[in-house]
Amino acid sequence: MATAPLLLVRDLTVEYRPGGFLAGGEPFRAADGVSFAIDRGRTLALVGESGSGKSTVGRALVGLAPIAAGSVLFDGSELAGIDQAARRRLARRMGVLFQDPYGSLNPRMTAGEAVWEAPVAAGLPDWPERRRELAGELLARVGLGPDALARYPHEFSGGQRQRIALARALAMGPEFLVLDEPTSALDVSMAAQILNLLGDLQRERALAYLLIGHDLALVEKAADRIAVMYAGQIVEEGEAAVILGRPRHPYTRLLLDAAKGGRARIAPAELRRAQELPGCRFAPRCPAGDSGCLERAPQLVETSPGHAVRCPRFG
Amino acid sequence: MTEGEPLLEVRNLRVEFRADGAPPARAVDGLSFSMAEGEGLALLGESGSGKTATALAVAGLLPAAARITGSVRLGGRELLGLSDREMRRLRGSKIGFVFQEPSSALNPVLPVGEQVAEAVRLHGRHPKLARHNALDALRGAGFPDAAARFGAYPHELSGGLRQRACIAMAVVNRPQLLIADEPTSALDVSVQAGILDLFAELRTGFEIALLLITHDLRMAARAAGRGLVLYAGRAAECARMGALLERPLHPYTKALIAALPQLGTGRGRLGGIPGSVPSAGEILPGCRFAPRCPAAAEVCRQEAPQMAEVLPGHWVACWQIGKVEAPSGLPEVRL
Numbered sequence: 254m255a256t257a258p259l260l261l262v263r264d265l266t267v268e269y270r271p272g273g274f275l276a277g278g279e280p281f282r283a284a285d286g287v288s289f290a291i292d293r294g295r296t297l298a299l300v301g302e303s304g305s306g307k308s309t310v311g312r313a314l315v316g317l318a319p320i321a322a323g324s325v326l327f328d329g330s331e332l333a334g335i336d337q338a339a340r341r342r343l344a345r346r347m348g349v350l351f352q353d354p355y356g357s358l359n360p361r362m363t364a365g366e367a368v369w370e371a372p373v374a375a376g377l378p379d380w381p382e383r384r385r386e387l388a389g390e391l392l393a394r395v396g397l398g399p400d401a402l403a404r405y406p407h408e409f410s411g412g413q414r415q416r417i418a419l420a421r422a423l424a425m426g427p428e429f430l431v432l433d434e435p436t437s438a439l440d441v442s443m444a445a446q447i448l449n450l451l452g453d454l455q456r457e458r459a460l461a462y463l464l465i466g467h468d469l470a471l472v473e474k475a476a477d478r479i480a481v482m483y484a485g486q487i488v489e490e491g492e493a494a495v496i497l498g499r500p501r502h503p504y505t506r507l508l509l510d511a512a513k514g515g516r517a518r519i520a521p522a523e524l525r526r527a528q529e530l531p532g533c534r535f536a537p538r539c540p541a542g543d544s545g546c547l548e549r550a551p552q553l554v555e556t557s558p559g560h561a562v563r564c565p566r567f568g
Numbered sequence: 569m570t571e572g573e574p575l576l577e578v579r580n581l582r583v584e585f586r587a588d589g590a591p592p593a594r595a596v597d598g599l600s601f602s603m604a605e606g607e608g609l610a611l612l613g614e615s616g617s618g619k620t621a622t623a624l625a626v627a628g629l630l631p632a633a634a635r636i637t638g639s640v641r642l643g644g645r646e647l648l649g650l651s652d653r654e655m656r657r658l659r660g661s662k663i664g665f666v667f668q669e670p671s672s673a674l675n676p677v678l679p680v681g682e683q684v685a686e687a688v689r690l691h692g693r694h695p696k697l698a699r700h701n702a703l704d705a706l707r708g709a710g711f712p713d714a715a716a717r718f719g720a721y722p723h724e725l726s727g728g729l730r731q732r733a734c735i736a737m738a739v740v741n742r743p744q745l746l747i748a749d750e751p752t753s754a755l756d757v758s759v760q761a762g763i764l765d766l767f768a769e770l771r772t773g774f775e776i777a778l779l780l781i782t783h784d785l786r787m788a789a790r791a792a793g794r795g796l797v798l799y800a801g802r803a804a805e806c807a808r809m810g811a812l813l814e815r816p817l818h819p820y821t822k823a824l825i826a827a828l829p830q831l832g833t834g835r836g837r838l839g840g841i842p843g844s845v846p847s848a849g850e851i852l853p854g855c856r857f858a859p860r861c862p863a864a865a866e867v868c869r870q871e872a873p874q875m876a877e878v879l880p881g882h883w884v885a886c887w888q889i890g891k892v893e894a895p896s897g898l899p900e901v902r903l
């Protein structure tokens with residue numbers, strides 16, 4: 254790789270302090286030593302079962318979850334431990350698109366307001382008389398007509414709301430977007446349109462994406478590289494074609510098998526308990542494990558150039 | 569379409585929205601279907617196909633500006649034409665409704681347990697047992713620590729728990745019919761499966777029939793026995809979910825299945841379904857799917873096909889059934 258990656262994540266650890274209903278007890282380490290890199294114009298997909306920590310990683314990158322340890326370098330600047338002002342300056346260059354387009358839009362704001370409010374709030378240069386024009390251009394870019402400007406979220410379908418959320422994210426002129434299950438709430442046609450649109454925008458603007466998804470068939474369409482997460486850790490990472498075509502880690506194989514019709518489902522609570530195991534966290538479900546696996550925690554090891562596996566037996 | 573006396577019988581339902589000046593928007597156009605007691609039926613189709621309008625019409629929740637014709641019978645009783653007051657009473661007792669957005673259905677300043685209990689006080693058989701029944705319903709809806717969280721406010725709960733509270737509220741008076749409109753699409757993927765399993769439990773445990781609205785074929789297969797595919801306000805195909813997924817006959821159902829991304833096809837664009845659902849204002853003669861249909865012929869553009877039972881229990885509205893290519897070329901739907 255000639256140039257430095259846009260995003261370089263090293264040993265990222267995120268802990269949730271028990272509060273609210275999870276009263277008492279130790280903090281829970283939802284992401285535990287996660288490392289990866291994303292180049293400009295590229296997509297890394299984060300896959301794994303529910304509760305494996307995917308959204309936690311995505312949220313930590315954009316400042317929505319606390320970084321307990323590790324390093325996140327964005328275009329050379331460290332995000333871990335920076336102050337609010339510096340975070341806000343960098344935050345303009347990173348955006349996020351969530352699964353639920355309704356929940357992420359303010360019901361009392363028109364689509365036009367939603368698009369221009371974010372950059373104004375962030376203190377970007379503002380020309381009040383040009384707001385409509387600029388918002389209109391962005392809405393047009395995501396496929397919405399000028400009549401969308403003055404309409405409220407409830408007047409749009411789910412797919413259209415996701416377009417508004419995307420236009421709002423683009424208004425900040427980001428270089429990197431976290432896409433957390435961006436099409437899971439949409440029907441097949443809308444999902445295809447949104448994913449194709451994201452692909453066009455990526456080529457146009459050299460955007461880097463972290464795509465979080467649970468549907469491997471969908472992820473395959475958009476990912477350059479894939480990282481597979483299990484119980485807070487990455488267990489395998491590499492080129493998308495390699496991960497999907499020649500997976501090595503037993504968990505990746507299980508996921509692929511499930512995507513082809515087999516059964517793989519684990520209760521999130523069980524996944525949480527797996528993190529307390531001294532050895533391999535996947536051992537209780539692993540068809541190939543032996544007693545040695547229960548004793549030593551395997552490390553993520555680069556087994557061939559650009560392909561890392563956390564399993565000594567299949568690495 | 570079901571045996572014996574149906575629980576719900578919808579005949580020739582038509583829903584039109586009229587706005588000043590604009591031509592009437594016909595969201596539902598002559599739809600008929602029925603449901604047996606305790607049955608699960610999924611309403612399927614792309615955005616704009618009329619799923620929500622149908623559900624709201626059955627529950628009497630459409631705005632006054634909507635014009636509804638046809639017939640909706642629940643347990644033999646005609647619902648169209650009932651007063652708002654009678655409909656409200658029915659909704660609290662015989663029909664439960666769960667919305668996509670749990671937050672919009674809950675009162676933000678009232679503890680969730682109280683809201684469930686209130687439903688019992690208003691419409692239940694034993695208002696004195698309100699608290700007791702509410703607690704039972706919350707437990708039954710998979711609300712962990714129901715007693716301890718009875719007094720929790722909606723904002724103190726996760727989206728999944730809020731939706732469980734809404735479901736408890738909808739079923740606390742043991743309705744005969746539960747209508748759920750995209751009940752999981754606002755929820756994190758991690759809690760969706762649990763909610764679907766809950767619907768299955770309510771059906772088997774309490775014989776509550778479920779009308780599930782979703783665009784997700786896999787979810788429909790998990791929670792419902794039969795599926796009804798709508799296109800532009802009309803029925804396209806109705807059959808057992810297994811038959812719909814494995815042997816779909818209508819070109820639109822096939823297109824929905826073919827549009828699901830398949831593993832092993834590499835990076836690239838997604839096909840989707842070319843074209844888009846006509847808006848409710850456009851009234852085309854003939855089959856509404858014709859502009860997008862690969863099998864469309866002259867007859868399709870002239871006259872609208874009617875639903876016909878082409879295999880036992882398998883209904884299709886298409887002129888070309890038997891002429892369209894065999895469904896074997898379709899990808900298998902993985903559940």
Ligand SMILES: Nc1ncnc2c1ncn2[C@@H]1O[C@H](COP(=O)(O)OP(=O)(O)OP(=O)(O)O)[C@@H](O)[C@H]1O
Nearest residue numbers: 410585593595614615616617618619620621847848
């Ligand atoms: N209040 C309304 N006024 C005018 N037209 C409406 C109204 N509500 C729905 N429509 C129109 O009726 C048609 C069917 O809408 P409906 O909401 O029932 O679709 P749906 O299948 O539930 O779609 P989605 O998957 O997006 O929820 C659409 O063309 C829609 O624009």
Ligand SMILES: Nc1ncnc2c1ncn2[C@@H]1O[C@H](COP(=O)(O)OP(=O)(O)O)[C@@H](O)[C@H]1O
Nearest residue numbers: 269283302303304305306307308309310525758
């Ligand atoms: N705000 C939070 N507070 C406490 N625990 C959380 C919070 N968010 C997520 N978790 C827990 O962290 C783990 C990982 O969750 P998440 O990152 O949402 O996983 P995924 O996106 O892979 O489904 C789960 O056990 C989840 O319950």
Ligand code: SF4
Nearest residue numbers: 533536539542546564
């Ligand atoms: S280390 Fe052992 S238990 Fe873990 S994935 Fe490898 S073989 Fe399975």
Ligand code: SF4
Nearest residue numbers: 855858861868886887
């Ligand atoms: S009636 Fe004709 S246009 Fe309509 S679905 Fe059948 S073949 Fe296609």
Ligand SMILES: [Mg+2]
Nearest residue numbers: 307308309756
């Ligand atoms: Mg998530």
Ligand SMILES: [Mg+2]
Nearest residue numbers: 619620621749
């Ligand atoms: Mg709807």
